[in-house]
Structures are given as structure tokens and as C-alpha cells.
Amino acid sequence: MTTGDAGLGEEEGSVLLLTLGYVLLAVAVIFVCVCATDLYIAQKQLDALADSAALAGADGFTLQVEGDAVRAELSDAGVQEQAAALVAALPSDCELVSASTPDGVSARVTVAMTWHPPLLSPFVPEGVALESTATSRTALE
Numbered sequence: 001m002t003t004g005d006a007g008l009g010e011e012e013g014s015v016l017l018l019t020l021g022y023v024l025l026a027v028a029v030i031f032v033c034v035c036a037t038d039l040y041i042a043q044k045q046l047d048a049l050a051d052s053a054a055l056a057g058a059d060g061f062t063l064q065v066e067g068d069a070v071r072a073e074l075s076d077a078g079v080q081e082q083a084a085a086l087v088a089a090l091p092s093d094c095e096l097v098s099a100s101t102p103d104g105v106s107a108r109v110t111v112a113m114t115w116h117p118p119l120l121s122p123f124v125p126e127g128v129a130l131e132s133t134a135t136s137r138t139a140l141e
Helices: 014-058 076-089
Strands: 061-066 069-074 095-100 106-115 128-137
Touching: 014 076, 014 095, 014 106, 014 128, 069 076, 076 095, 076 106
Parallel strands: none
Antiparallel strands: 061 069, 095 106, 106 128
8 A cells, every 4th residue: 555545535425525515505596596586577477467457547537528628537446446357357366455546647556466486495585575566647649
């Protein structure tokens, strides 16, 4: 036996522990990335729902005729009715927080939901409250 081979027995298997540590780290990063991507997609879907509900709410106008002028006027009840109908028709767990008209020509709608991670992970919170607000204007041309 040579003097260079004397210490090899003590270091045997140390690469296996490093490899196992890197694999665990990689799995944790993958879980967090999957959950972050799902959270991003859920927020974008909620934004799209808020946009759609605001657009539907802007269709809840009544026509006001004053002399030769005709204008579309929104009411809080009309915006609420149209937005609630759209949110109820979609198969999601979103809820309509508010729907109103701040100025009589714009519909402002706020929707909310709670996001839950798709993968069980100790690095990601269990539920995250998401909220989105959108505004749409109505106009006669």
C-alpha cells in the first residue's frame, strides 16, 4: 500500500451526500417555481375576470334623452347587476367585492379570490388573498 492511498477510506461516500443535498435543493426550487407560476397565472386570470366584469357592467347603461342630445348613463344598480351576472356565470371561486360607477360613465369592478398552491410545499404559504380592480367606460358615438 502506498502512502497516497491511506486516506481514501475516510472520504468514501462524501460525493453521495453532496449529490443528495443538491437534489433536495433542486426539488425545493422546482416546487417554489411551480407555485410562483401558478400564483402568477391565477392573478392574470383574476385580472381578466375583473376586466370582463367591468366591461359587462359598462353595458348596464340607460339612455338619457335631453332635447337632441342622447347620452348613456350608468347607475350603481345596473353595473352591479351586469357584473354579478357575469361572475356568477363563470365556474370559479371568485367573488364580486364591489361594482359601482364613480362618475356615471365608468364602471369600476373589484373581484377577489383566495389562491391555494397546487403542490404541497413548506416554502409557500397555504392561501394568498388576490384582488383585482378594473374600470371600463361607456360611450355613445
